[in-house]
Amino acid sequence: MKASKTLTDNMQLVLVDLVELHLQGKQAHWNVVGKNFRDLHLQLDEIIEDARLFADQMAERMRALHAVPDGRSAIVAKGTSLDEFPAGLVDTKDTVAMVVAMLESAVGRMREVHDQVDEEDPTTADILHGMIEKFEQYAWMVNAENMQPTANVVTPSKK
Template sequence: MKLNSIGLDAKKSENLSKNLNVLLANFQRYYQNLRGIHWNIKGKRFFDLHVKFEELYNDANLKVDEIAERILTLGGVPLHTFEDYMAKATVPVGKNITKDEEAIRLIVESLSKLLLLERQILDHAADASDEGTSAMMSDFISEQEKTVWMMKAWLTEEI
């Protein structure tokens, strides 16, 4: 087994980098969705939601950077073109969303897809003894599960 410079199996790190690039592409689409709903939201809940969406897109932007830097740490190259993001992302595209409930449902659906990807990466990271990636995924998962719960509560829907 060949080890990389941080002591992990090089092949497993390469596979993790590929999976993290898929997550990166999905986070970039999620980020763009959040920007769009932040800009376009209308209605009586505008003030509260406008601020909340800004909070969420700032957080997503930080996570994009963390994911890209983890890919680099593992020896990979982070995707960085919209073409790559569009080819790899499965998070839905939210276009011209102005209604509060539609925006919140987009966030819940997007986070649900991100959580699935993160759990897969968490499993692969555990198999590779990659504590750095495992810790990052665990942090992302716990934060996003709470956000989904809060969004579902706002929608008055059960988890």
């Protein structure tokens, strides 16, 4: 099978977000400070590793379909849907918000292109499913750091 221009363009959109997610994840990883620093620092490593793996998977899928991936920095910067991560040291609370926004943006792009991808190549759509599932899980787990509990916990009585 040879990818159409539409399929190629849609896969390229996903690729640039994955490359950008990896790069911005490293920026966050290097510059996060504050409460629960170590946990978030380590969790960012997991996200970064998957973003790199998924970028490689998408680029290699493009090549398998005779499409040419473009991960050059200028192309990534111009085409990404992710907002720029701030320069300098960033508090864990703000880092959490930024990372969740990055993950949701990447997932949003995957969902935007999904139906067109699925029409032409269900195999690539299946790859997107796995990425969406993992990034949505990461978004939930990272976001939990800033969430407020809703349970009214009562100390158990001793019997």
